[in-house]
Amino acid sequence: MKKRTKQLISSVLAGTLVLSAGTSIYAHDAFEGGSKGEGLVFDHDAIEQLDAPVEDGDKNVKHLHEAASIQLAEKDGVQNNTADVYAHQGFAYVGTHTANGANGGVRIFDLQDPQNPEEIGVIADDIPYTWQEKVIVKRVNTPHFNGDLAVVSLQQTSRNNANRPDSRGGMLLYDVSDPYNPERLGFYELDREITGTHELYLTRQGNKAIALLSNPYADYYTDGEQGDFQIIDVTDPANPEKMWEWDPRELEEVTEDFNGYHWDAPDGHTRPVFNHSVITDNNGHYAYVSMWDLGTVIFDIRNPENPEFLGRTEYADDQKGAAHSAALARGGNILIETREVANPHGEGYEDAYGYTRIFDISDKTDPQLLSEFTTELTFDFIGSTFANTVHDPKVHGNTLYLSYYSGGVLAVDITDPADPKEIGRYTPDQGNVWGVFVDRNYVLASDMGQGLKVLQKNNGNNNRGNGNRKTEF
Structure with a gap:
């Protein structure tokens, strides 16, 4: 194992890369530039003027259609925009982004009637100058807690700002066993030098619960003292404790003088490296950490x-x-990897926006690329824009669902992972779809400007989704 070493960034790199304390991070590679948090946010009247969405499907999604579309409620007179979406036991949890000052919290929707979602509450909105992108909810049974636990990512809109001393990043934990009466349990707080936790995941191992955090640029901002990827013990949600963090310098291909961001890769490129996201398998045995150009x-x-x-x-x-x-x-x-490339050009690189790759990982020490899935958006060059790149993946059976910003939600048949085929698409008018989540008969999508979309997969009207509160999304 390599020894962790502190490294000063060269003056040339520092002059082109360092962000001031007043600069916001928007979850993509912030050092590359560009913002996706301040796009057009529709008020309720403007949404009424939008055209009907484009809906097209075949096979198991041939009846895919919009069953409901609801904008977030204004909060303190402010219209926030959405980030990711998750669902558990008949309730949707919608994160918020940075438009109009952020602090929109996580909105909770009752989906007992999925065709008429009802916004019933908000959590994680009490720490000023922050935004709440990601929320995961799972049933947890430990010696300290038995119920539905929500973990929420928290990011500062400007890190380490002397004029905002109460702003912090990290992870908030809530008891949402009764979503109508959620209770804050704990707060895992990161150093103010770190913007915060962007994405996170929650898993169970026996009677233990652990959270996995993606803290972009933590390594860089702390000069190697803290890791971008951390594992936190949340068995007692009121007292979360760090168990482990990762130093990529442990890999032979990452040298000890790695500055936490610029990686001198074996192919001769200087590539950006930071932790953007993490998931686990259903058993909590393996973690899959999205480390940008480290893979x-x-x-x-x-x-x-x-x-x-x-x-x-x-x-x-x-x-x-x-x-x-x-x-x-x-x-x-099978591993699905989405790549968020907003700038389709670059010296020495192919001309393409971000697209999806599919791997055989039956041998997890040696992932084998099976296929690459592109769309017409991949090669529609309209400048540096997030509109044409893929974003998030979710899988239900042999169907892969992709959130695709302006493309909406795409459904892809991966029965043969070596030959993925698009079989459906839902595209809202002037859409900007961030997140997607799959129910047995419903697909949830979060549109940054338009709120929560509920898509029905069959053609019937008698499925009221989760009215018995026993069907888990």
Whole structure:
């Protein structure tokens, strides 16, 4: 194992990369520039003027259609925009982004009647100058807590700002066993030098609960003292404790003078590296960490205090990395990796916006690329824009659902992972779809400007989704 060393960034790099304390981070590669948090946010009247969405489907999504569309309620006279979406036991949890000052919290929707969602509350909105992108909710049974636990990512809109001393980043934990009466349990707080936790995941191991955090640029901002990827013990949600963090300098291909962001890759490129996202398999045995141009890094976390590095995905010399998010299929033997590339050009790289790659990871030490899924958006060059890149993946059976910003939600048949085929698409008028989540008969989408979309997969009107509160999304 390599020894962690502190490194000063060269004056040339520092002059082109360092962000001031007043600069916001918007979850993509912030050092590359561009913002997706301040786009057009529709008020309720403006939404009424939009055209009907474009809906097209075949096979199991041939009846895919919009069953409901609801904008977030204004909060203190402010119209916030959405970030990711999650659902559990008949309730949707919608994160918020940075438009109009942020602090929109996580909105909770009752989906007992999915065709008429009702916004019933908000959590995680009490720490000033922050935004709440990601929320995961799972049933947890530990010696300290038995109920539905929500973990929420928290990011500062401007890190370490002397004029905002109460602003902090990290993870908030809530008891949402009764979503109508949620209760804050704990707060895992990061150093103010770090913007915060962007994405996170929650998993269970026996009677233990652990959270996995993605803290972009933590390594860079703290000069190697803290890791971008951390594992937190939340068995007692009121007292979260760090168990482990990862230093990529442990890999042979990452030198000890790595500055936390610029990686001198073996292919001759200086590539950006930071942790954007993380998921686990259903058993909490393996973690899949999206480390941008270092690829999707796979760990055995059955011992969460001493995980084992297994392998990672790699890129062609002319391919930007940008490993943004991941999903699993076929019992954890297939890995879907989405790459958020907003700038389709670059010297020495192919001309393309971000697209999806599919791997066989039956041997997790040696991921094998099976296919790459592109769309017409991938090669529609309209400048540096997030509109044409893929964003997040979710899998239900043999169907892969992709959130695709201006493209909306795409459904892809991955029955043959080596030959993925688009079978459906839902595109709202002037859409900007951030997140997607799959129910048995419903697909939820969060549109940054328009709020929560509920898409029905069948053609019937008698499925009221989760009215019995026993069907988990």
